[in-house]
Amino acid sequence: MENIQSRRNFLKITSGITGGLILGFNWFSANATETEIINSTFSSSLDFNSFLAIEPTGKVIIYSPNPEIGQGIKTAFPIIVAEELDVDWKDVIVKQADLDKKFERQVTGGSGAIKHSWDRLRKAGATAKYLLKEAAAQRWKVNMSELKTEKGFVIHTSGKKLSYGELAEEASKLKVPEKVELKKFADYQLIGSTIKGVDNPDLLVGKPLFGIDYQKEGMLHAQIQRPPAFGMKLKSFDATEAKKMSGIVNVVSFGNKVAIVGKSTWEVMQARKTVKYEWEKEKDLESTDDHNRIFNELLNKKEAEIRRKDGDIETAFKNAYKVIEAEYQCPFIPHNPMEPMNFFAHVREDGVTLAGPTQNPQSAQQQVAKLLNIAPEKITVELTKMGGGFGRRLNSDYALEAAELSSIIKAPVRVMWTREDDMTGGIYRPAVKYRFKASIDKNGNMTGFYLKGVGMNAGNATRQDNFPVGAVENVLIESVDYKSSITTGPWRAPITNFLASAEQSFLDEVAVAVGKDPIQFRLELLEKVKSNPIGKITYEPNRFIETIKMVAEKSNWGKQKKGIYQGFSVYFSHFSYVAQVAQVEVKKGKPTLKKVFAVTDCGVVVNQSGARNQVYGAIVDGFGHAMFANLKFKNGAPEESNYDKYRLIRYNEVPEIEVHFVNNGIDPTGLGEPALPPTGGAIANAIFKATGKRLYSQPFILADEKLENFV
Amino acid sequence: MANLSLKINGKTYNTDVDPNTPLLWVLRDHIGLVGTKYGCGIAQCGACTVHLNGSATRSCILPVSAISGMDVTTIEGLSENGTHPVQQAWDELDVPQCGYCQAGQMMSASALLATNKKPTDKDISNAMSGNICRCGTYHRIEKAVKLAAEKMK
Numbered sequence: 084m085e086n087i088q089s090r091r092n093f094l095k096i097t098s099g100i101t102g103g104l105i106l107g108f109n110w111f112s113a114n115a116t117e118t119e120i121i122n123s124t125f126s127s128s129l130d131f132n133s134f135l136a137i138e139p140t141g142k143v144i145i146y147s148p149n150p151e152i153g154q155g156i157k158t159a160f161p162i163i164v165a166e167e168l169d170v171d172w173k174d175v176i177v178k179q180a181d182l183d184k185k186f187e188r189q190v191t192g193g194s195g196a197i198k199h200s201w202d203r204l205r206k207a208g209a210t211a212k213y214l215l216k217e218a219a220a221q222r223w224k225v226n227m228s229e230l231k232t233e234k235g236f237v238i239h240t241s242g243k244k245l246s247y248g249e250l251a252e253e254a255s256k257l258k259v260p261e262k263v264e265l266k267k268f269a270d271y272q273l274i275g276s277t278i279k280g281v282d283n284p285d286l287l288v289g290k291p292l293f294g295i296d297y298q299k300e301g302m303l304h305a306q307i308q309r310p311p312a313f314g315m316k317l318k319s320f321d322a323t324e325a326k327k328m329s330g331i332v333n334v335v336s337f338g339n340k341v342a343i344v345g346k347s348t349w350e351v352m353q354a355r356k357t358v359k360y361e362w363e364k365e366k367d368l369e370s371t372d373d374h375n376r377i378f379n380e381l382l383n384k385k386e387a388e389i390r391r392k393d394g395d396i397e398t399a400f401k402n403a404y405k406v407i408e409a410e411y412q413c414p415f416i417p418h419n420p421m422e423p424m425n426f427f428a429h430v431r432e433d434g435v436t437l438a439g440p441t442q443n444p445q446s447a448q449q450q451v452a453k454l455l456n457i458a459p460e461k462i463t464v465e466l467t468k469m470g471g472g473f474g475r476r477l478n479s480d481y482a483l484e485a486a487e488l489s490s491i492i493k494a495p496v497r498v499m500w501t502r503e504d505d506m507t508g509g510i511y512r513p514a515v516k517y518r519f520k521a522s523i524d525k526n527g528n529m530t531g532f533y534l535k536g537v538g539m540n541a542g543n544a545t546r547q548d549n550f551p552v553g554a555v556e557n558v559l560i561e562s563v564d565y566k567s568s569i570t571t572g573p574w575r576a577p578i579t580n581f582l583a584s585a586e587q588s589f590l591d592e593v594a595v596a597v598g599k600d601p602i603q604f605r606l607e608l609l610e611k612v613k614s615n616p617i618g619k620i621t622y623e624p625n626r627f628i629e630t631i632k633m634v635a636e637k638s639n640w641g642k643q644k645k646g647i648y649q650g651f652s653v654y655f656s657h658f659s660y661v662a663q664v665a666q667v668e669v670k671k672g673k674p675t676l677k678k679v680f681a682v683t684d685c686g687v688v689v690n691q692s693g694a695r696n697q698v699y700g701a702i703v704d705g706f707g708h709a710m711f712a713n714l715k716f717k718n719g720a721p722e723e724s725n726y727d728k729y730r731l732i733r734y735n736e737v738p739e740i741e742v743h744f745v746n747n748g749i750d751p752t753g754l755g756e757p758a759l760p761p762t763g764g765a766i767a768n769a770i771f772k773a774t775g776k777r778l779y780s781q782p783f784i785l786a787d788e789k790l791e792n793f794v
Numbered sequence: 795m796a797n798l799s800l801k802i803n804g805k806t807y808n809t810d811v812d813p814n815t816p817l818l819w820v821l822r823d824h825i826g827l828v829g830t831k832y833g834c835g836i837a838q839c840g841a842c843t844v845h846l847n848g849s850a851t852r853s854c855i856l857p858v859s860a861i862s863g864m865d866v867t868t869i870e871g872l873s874e875n876g877t878h879p880v881q882q883a884w885d886e887l888d889v890p891q892c893g894y895c896q897a898g899q900m901m902s903a904s905a906l907l908a909t910n911k912k913p914t915d916k917d918i919s920n921a922m923s924g925n926i927c928r929c930g931t932y933h934r935i936e937k938a939v940k941l942a943a944e945k946m947k
C-alpha cells in the first residue's frame with residue numbers, strides 16, 4: 084500500500100523526464116552521503132526525498148520539498164546544488180514538491196533548513212557532476228583529470244566539449260561514486276552571488292500561487308465563527324435567517340464553532356452577521372490587568388524551575404559592591420501574516436485532499452488522520468506558497484477545521500479566516516516578563532547574573548546557555564510558565580524575539596553602571612569566555628567578537644557628531660550572530676531613529692539578494708513590533724482586531740538600514756530569524772543615550788509619549 | 795442580485811451578484827482574477843489595490859454597483875507578460891519575500907508613476923504608505939519605484 088502511494092507521487096513529479104539522469108538524494112536524512120541514480124523501474128525512489136534531474140535538453144530540474152514562506156529557501160537550496168553541479172543558473176528549473184512521507188523533515192521553522200541540508204545539497208550536485216564527467220571520459224576515452232566543467236558543459240583540455248544534456252543518459256548508467264570532492268569557498272561562483280527569487284515571474288503578474296488562490300471544481304467557501312473570548316464556549320446558535328440567504332449552502336456547528344458555508348466569500352460574510360450566537364463562560368476570562376498582576380505575583384514568588392545554576396549566586400549578591408536590577412515586559416502579539424489563515428479540504432470516501440499554506444504539512448496530515456480516523460497515506464497535502472507565516476502556520480488548527488468541516492458537509496471547501504478572525508482567533512507570541520539582576524564587585528566586574536522569566540504559556544521563557552552566561556562566575560536562571568487560557572505558539576525567533584531586547588538593554592544598563600563603553604563591556608566578557616568559559620555554552624566567543632568589532636567599525640561607533648546617539652546590541656540565535664547599532668537623532672527634544680547598522684555572521688552567504696532581504700525585513704519587523712505591537716485583552720477578548728487599531732509598521736516609518744555580512748566561509752546557518760532579536764535592544768539603548776530614559780516595556784510607544792514621532 | 799457589466803483589464807464581464815459585493819470578491823470569486831489580494835477588508839493594508847480609471851483604489855470596500863462604466867485594471871492587466879516598468883523593477887531588485895502584498899504595492903506604485911514621472915521621496919512615501927508589507931521589504935520598494943520611474947523616462 085505504501086509503495087504504491089509513494090511510487091505514484093514519484094511518477095507524478097518525474098513525469099516528462101525521460102532519457103536523462105535522475106539522482107535521488109536525501110535533504111533531510113541523517114546520512115549526508117546517500118545518493119543514488121534512479122533507474123527506470125523507480126525501484127530505489129522510495130529512499131529519497133528529493134530529486135535532481137538532468138534532461139536531454141540540458142535543463143536541470145530540482146524539487147524543493149520545503150514550504151516557502153518568504154524566507155527564500157526555494158531559491159537558496161537549488162543555488163547550492165547548481166554551484167557544485169557547475170550549471171548555468173538560467174537552466175535550472177525549481178519545482179515545489181508536495182508533502183511526501185519520504186520527507187523526514189518537511190518543515191519551515193527554526194531557521195534550520197540551510198544548516199541541516201548544506202552538505203547533502205553540495206554532495207548531490209557534486210555527484211551528478213562527477214557522473215557526467217565520467218560519462219564524457221568514457222566517450223572520449225580520456226582520463227577524467229583532463230576534464231573540467233563549466234556552465235552545463237564538460238570540457239576537455241583539447242577544447243572539445245559536451246553538454247550535460249548530451250551526457251545525461253550515459254551518466255545515468257554509471258555507478259555512483261562513494262566520495263566526491265566539494266568546491267572550496269574561494270571558488271564559489273553562484274553561492275554568494277545575487278540571485279532573484281525563483282517565483283518572481285509568476286508572482287509579479289498575479290498568478291494563483293497562494294493558498295487563498297487555490298481553486299477546485301465544486302469548491303465551497305466557508306467562514307467559521309469562533310468564541311469571541313478565550314474561556315468562552317458555544318451554548319447555542321440560531322442560523323434560521325442565514326440559511327435562507329442567497330448563496331448559503333449550509334450552517335453547521337462543531338467544537339464550539341459555527342461554520343457558515345456558501346458559494347462565495349461575500350455571501351458567507353453577509354450570512355455570518357445574521358447568525359445569533361449565545362456563548363457561555365467556561366473558564367476565567369482573563370484581562371491584561373490580570374496578566375500584569377500575575378506577572379508580579381509570580382516574579383516575587385520563590386517557586387520556579389531552575390534552568391541553570393553556576394557558582395553561588397546568593398553569596399555573589401551578598402558580597403556585591405553594587406546590585407543592578409531591572410524588569411522588562413512584552414505583550415501578547417498576533418503573527419499577522421498578510422495572507423490570513425485558510426485551508427482547502429476535501430474529505431471523500433477514498434481519501435482526503437488537503438491544500439493550503441502550512442509551515443508544517445506533515446503535522447497537518449497526521450493530525451487530520453487522527454481526527455478523522457483515516458490512514459495518513461490516504462491524505463495528500465498540496466503545498467501552496469505562503470503569504471508569510473512568522474510561526475503561525477506551524478500550528479495546524481486551521482487545516483484541521485477545514486478537514487472537519489469537509490467531513491461534515493461532505494463537500495470540497497476552503498475555510499478562510501477574515502483579518503479579524505486571524506487577529507483574535509488565538510495563537511500569539513506569549514506575553515513575558517523578566518527580572519534581571521547583576522552583582523558588581525569593587526573593580527566593576529559582573530560577579531553574578533540572575534534572570535527570572537515568567538511567561539504566559541511560554542514554556543521555557545529563558546535561553547539559559549546563551550551569552551552573557553559563560554562569562555559570569557555565579558549564575559541563576561529561572562523560568563515560570565503560567566497556564567493562561569490565551570493560546571500561544573512560536574512567533575518568529577520564539578522567546579528570543581523579546582528576551583534579546585530585554586537582555587541587551589539590561590547589559591547596557593550594567594555597562595553604564597560600571598562606567599564602561601557598552602561594546603567594550605561585551606568584548607571583555609567574551610574574552611573571559613574565550614580563556615575560561617563557565618559551564619556549558621552554545622555560542623563561539625570568537626565569532627561573537629568578530630561580529631561585534633565589525634559593526635563597531637562600520638557604524639563608526641563612538642565617533643558620532645553632536646546630536647547623534649548610538650545604541651548597541653548583539654545576539655546569537657539559530658546558530659548565527661547578529662550585531663546591530665541603532666542611530667537616533669534628537670530634534671526639538673524629540674528622538675528619531677535614523678539608521679540601523681547590522682553585521683551578521685551566518686557563515687557562508689548563499690544568496691546575497693535573499694540574505695540581505697531577510698536582514699532588512701527582520702530589522703523592520705523587530706523595530707515595528709517593538710515600537711507599536713500590542714494586543715490587549717478585556718474579559719478574555721482581544722481588544723484589537725484589525726489594522727485600524729493594531730499598528731503595523733509602514734513604508735514611511737522605516738529607518739535607513741545598512742547590512743554587512745562577515746561571510747567567513749564557515750558552513751551556513753539560519754537567517755530567517757536571527758536578525759530580529761537584537762533590534763529592540765539596539766533601539767532602546769540608542770533612545771537611552773539620546774534621552775536618558777530606559778524603555779522597560781514594549782510597545783515602546785506607550786512607554787514615552789515623546790516617541791510619538793519617533794518613526 | 796443585479797446584472798452588472800464590468801470593464802476589467804479591457805474586457806467586459808457580465809456578472810450577476812449582490813450589488814453591494816466589493817469589487818475584490820467579484821474579481822476573486824466570480825471572475826477568477828486572484829492576483830488582487832485580501833488582507834484586511836477595511837482599506838487599511840492596500841493588498842487589494844487596483845486601478846479605477848487609473849487611480850489606485852482599495853477594492854475591498856468598493857461595491858461593484860459604484861463602478862459601472864469605469865475602467866478597472868488589476869495586476870493581471872497591468873501589462874502583457876509582466877513587462878510594465880514597475881514589474882520589471884520589482885523583479886530586477888528582487889523586492890518580494892513572501893510576495894503576498896506585492897500586487898497591491900505595484901498597483902500603488904504604477905498609479906503614482908502614471909501621473910507623476912518624477913516623484914519626490916515625499917510623493918513616493920505618500921503613495922506607498924497605505925500598503926503594508928509584513929515582511930518589511932520597504933527599502934527595496936523605494937528603490938524599485940525609483941528604478942521604474944527611470945525606466946519610464
